[in-house]
Amino acid sequence: MRIRRVITTREGGSSRPPFDSFNLGGRVGDDPAALAANQRKLAEGIGLPENRLVWMEQIHGRTATIVDGPQSAAVEAADALVTAEPNLALIALSADCVPVLLGDPETGVVSAVHAGRVGARVGVLVAALKAMRDAGARLDRIEALIGPAACGECYEVPAEMQADVERHLPGSACKTRKGTAGLDLRAGLWEQLAAAGIAKIGVDPRCTMESPELYSHRRDRGRTGRFAAVVWAEPEETA
Template structure:
């Protein structure tokens, strides 16, 4: 792929031996379940594959805490697709129904799609393990972040060697929720308790993710700090569907961005 053909992506530093990027609204929509023409989604995903240099696999995310290990196999082979009842067999890039993926493979990259939830990218290059997690409100409470770290440790990573990237998401100034939901999340992850800039209950997903990572023994946690609702660089479900937000937050079309990690 030439430089002119490469889609705009934002590099993420997860250390030597790992390549990671975030896609943007300018990259295009990577979500297969938001009503876009499947051929256009496939075209955008193919351009991201061109950037990464290997196939990119995804999970069908269901706001849970299941972690799927993309197991080693014959070099160059695509991961086995584990279909389950209700799975969308029409998406050939989906390898499991889960909210996190972990692998030791170097011939595929892992992708996580988001639009206000937190894309969590993790790597232990020395241990040869990478992972991604989709951390929304329910997944955070149910333990998807801790489960991802534990699964990576089971694959040979060490928490003190892990570098974690907490990507752009709906921030605590903007992610308004009913007080009961805020309190439910805070009961499980106290750092996630927040208040919007207009004084109503809110959830700070990135702060909650960081708290869980630190409690799981991950010492190297990098925050992007960007808010998907306030910054038009990123897709935002709330900004695209009429959810309450600050007056300066730009309108967005419906779509999904991705965090992608490849162990070199």
């Protein structure tokens, strides 16, 4: 199997400000017609039928749900999706939280994970890896991409919150560029993946708060859209 991954930007869609323009988040207040047009464009862009895109109602928890085919609606109360079904695209939405895309190229088991501060703290990535194993993946074969997110230099938090997250997600505590308490969730998640035996880990270095082509809940004061992190397994052509 070939593991395919896509990170969208906010450019080239139908949404008007402040969601301009390629918003893919359904619960942010955007015009439903613009959202539907953007979702159709995403499907066309990655070359899959629209019903092969699987969305989830993210709640900042640690539930990882295994899906075995198209869904009639967004998967309820989940922050990670897992499938072994080829050409079924799993989607995590983000605007500062960390999207993580996982795939085992031998079995074709893939996962899209939405790991915000709360979800990362309570182990959503660990839950996703367990669900992938249950679906037939092997940890030493899984390849990971940690997507764009608020960087540690920008993500300022109270010192007590920093200490609490660090206890549950070691490696995430850092200092902001102002010298205050900060969180680098991607660093903590990288450590968690490595500790689980994941050897191939890539990181998209972009900071959502500093990159204008990406949505940022913090930068845009809560009134903004969501970009998508998409993963699917594509069968390789045989001669």
